[in-house]
Amino acid sequence: MAITEREAQHLERTRALPGERVPDVIEFRGVSKRYDSGDTGLEQATFSIKRGEFVFLVGQTGSGKSTIMRLLIKELDPTAGIIRVAGRDLRDINSRKVPYYRRNLGVVFQDFKLLPNRTVHDNVAYALQVTGGGRKDIRAKVPDILRLTGLSTKLHNFPDQLSGGEQQRVSVARAFVNHPPLLLADEPTGNLDPETSIGIMQLLYRINRTGTTVVVATHDDQMVDRMRRRVIELSGGRVVRDEHQGRYAGRGDETTAEFGALMRGEPAPAPRRLTEPGDLFDDAFQDES
Amino acid sequence: MKVGFFVREALRSVNRNAVPSFAAIASVVVTVLVLGVFIPVVQATTGAANEVRGRVLVDVFLKTNAKDADVERVRRLLVDKTPHVGKVQYVSKQEAYQEEKRRNPEAYQLLGSNPLPDTFRVTPDKPGNALKLRDELSPVTASGARTAIDPAIGTVKNRKDETTKILTATRVVKLAMGSLAILLIVASLLLISNTIRLSLFSRRREVEVMKLVGATDWFIRWPFVIEGVVLGTLGGGLAIALLLVGKLALLDPLASDFALIAAPRTVSFVSLAALLLVASVVVSALGSGLSLRRFLKV
Structure with a gap:
């Protein structure tokens, strides 16, 4: 079964429960983090992110964006407060269970964090091997995800033979190959030029359209302002702005091309409606060029 | 897999x-x-x-006039009653004479008779106990001289200097x-x-x-x-x-x-x-x- 079909079905399932109370994907309640050095990472942060949202975390360096990310992947533990992911208190996850918890997250970093000794294909396959995925599984999923991210021709290249944008695509592919319900991206475009950044953001948007919740930390607030998505702004470890809907409320149903245009600051192309949700992917694919 | x-x-x-x-x-x-x-x-x-270290020995020389009964008594004394004894080897007068004669024929030719005593070669249980064994067999008396514990024993020797060096x-x-x-x-x-x-x-x-x-x-x-x-x-x-x-x-x-x-x-x-x-x-x-x-x- 192709990814597109699977994801479309998944999308249908999640949409079929409009009235039901689904636990928030991420819930922070009065979370503080103080580092041993005495620095404050986060101060009484409270917010929640619903399933399927596309959220930006903005703020200057040192404002606490990365702290939130590191708390979410349980690299750090908070000094106070409660973090829930999909209704589950992170304090209940002991260090033995952390690897299994992390398999439900896709994580993308500014510095890509690819395995330098493995080809593109093997880098993505590693995420499946970790979960015990066999050869069959890898053969079924990896080529698909690489096609989705536009890397089909770079299968056997090593990371140092790729451009920054391509490397970041590999890391997105790796993050998404398990189809995690939540994808975290910490400054995914920090090392990339503006046009490549837009490509990466489009890719993340496309992943969001499949129903995956996407949280992007960035310091590029100009880009964020243009995108009309939910923005959580941090300063000195505090949440200073949380524009839920209002002027940032995106329609949430732009095509990827429209999304890209938004990011470039161009007038949006004429909206096109698609008949099948499954076509979203193929459509998304075409505007790769 | x-x-x-x-x-x-x-x-x-x-x-x-x-x-x-x-x-x-x-x-x-x-x-x-x-x-x-x-x-x-x-x-x-x-x-x-x-x-x-295994070559460290204590020689027990009997008096030249010791009888067979004396030899037997001393052997039992060494084997049963003395601590730190490992192995006891008996060398009779004749054996000793033969051995020495082979080693130094001219000197023994001149000698004619056999001046050698019966000997027990005692190996201590541990090489380090050689000196203790000697004290055991011929304790130092108040006067400073050594006296053997059995009247049949002439002298007890263990080449002290050599032993300590080894x-x-x-x-x-x-x-x-x-x-x-x-x-x-x-x-x-x-x-x-x-x-x-x-x-x-x-x-x-x-x-x-x-x-x-x-x-x-x-x-x-x-x-x-x-x-x-x-x-x-x-x-x-x-x-x-x-x-x-x-x-x-x-x-x-x-x-x-x-x-x-x-x-x-x-x-x-x-x-x-x-x-x-x-x-x-x-x-x-x-x-x-x-x-x-x-x-x-x-």
């Missing part, structure tokens, strides 16, 4: 990290070579020292060899573990990434342990091959000429080789498995 995956991962990283792998193999080769040469040397030296000399040799061996083993362990740690350090980012993708600790560790086994086997095997060549080319031709080399108490080459191979495999596998622990805390 999973074992196959781990083995493939291990071989891949040996392949991809040729330089650190080579360094690890080289350090294993060097240490196994040194140990392989040194272990038999230590064994031969301590064996020789022990043999010399005892201290062999003790120094054994201590020196022992501490050298310990130093060498510690040095080998440090060398191997440092090499492994360096090669892991260059890959700590890789381990971090694996953890972030959701790999369990053992999923990351197994390939490293297997890699250690592979490197240990390669290095150990190479060193043993070199040792074998050295033994056949250098040692065996000399063995007939030097008593020390031919000392019977050294291990056989096969068991030495097996020991070294097992040690190098275990040390490198454990080394890479344990050194990894620090980088797994992500």
Whole structure:
């Protein structure tokens, strides 16, 4: 079964429960983090992110964006407060269970964090091997995800033979190959030029359209302002702005091309409606060029 | 399936990290070579020292007019009632005379009669107890002279100076060899573990990434342990091959000429080789498995 079909079905399932109370994907309640050095990472942060949202975390360096990310992947533990992911208190996850918890997250970093000794294909396959995925599984999923991210021709290249944008695509592919319900991206475009950044953001948007919740930390607030998505702004470890809907409320149903245009600051192309949700992917694919 | 995956991962990283792998193999080769040469040397030296110590004796000379009954009584006294006695060997007048005559025929030709007494050669249970045994058999009396505990015993001698010299000399040799061996083993362990740690350090980012993708600790560790086994086997095997060549080319031709080399108490080459191979495999596998622990805390 192709990814597109699977994801479309998944999308249908999640949409079929409009009235039901689904636990928030991420819930922070009065979370503080103080580092041993005495620095404050986060101060009484409270917010929640619903399933399927596309959220930006903005703020200057040192404002606490990365702290939130590191708390979410349980690299750090908070000094106070409660973090829930999909209704589950992170304090209940002991260090033995952390690897299994992390398999439900896709994580993308500014510095890509690819395995330098493995080809593109093997880098993505590693995420499946970790979960015990066999050869069959890898053969079924990896080529698909690489096609989705536009890397089909770079299968056997090593990371140092790729451009920054391509490397970041590999890391997105790796993050998404398990189809995690939540994808975290910490400054995914920090090392990339503006046009490549837009490509990466489009890719993340496309992943969001499949129903995956996407949280992007960035310091590029100009880009964020243009995108009309939910923005959580941090300063000195505090949440200073949380524009839920209002002027940032995106329609949430732009095509990827429209999304890209938004990011470039161009007038949006004429909206096109698609008949099948499954076509979203193929459509998304075409505007790769 | 999973074992196959781990083995493939291990071989891949040996392949991809040729330089650190080579360094690890080289350090294993060097240490196994040194140990392989040194272990038999230590064994031969301590064996020789022990043999010399085994020659420490206490001679009990009976009076020349001792009767057979006296001899029997003294033998029982030595075997049953005296502490620190190991072995008792009886040399009769005639035997002693024959022996001496063979050694020095002219002198005994002149002598005509047999002036030698019956003798017991007593080996103490431990070489260090030789002097105590002497005190036991002829205690020092208040006047400072020695008196034998049995009227039939003439004198008790143990060549005191020689005995103390032998005892201290062999003790120094054994201590020196022992501490050298310990130093060498510690040095080998440090060398191997440092090499492994360096090669892991260059890959700590890789381990971090694996953890972030959701790999369990053992999923990351197994390939490293297997890699250690592979490197240990390669290095150990190479060193043993070199040792074998050295033994056949250098040692065996000399063995007939030097008593020390031919000392019977050294291990056989096969068991030495097996020991070294097992040690190098275990040390490198454990080394890479344990050194990894620090980088797994992500």
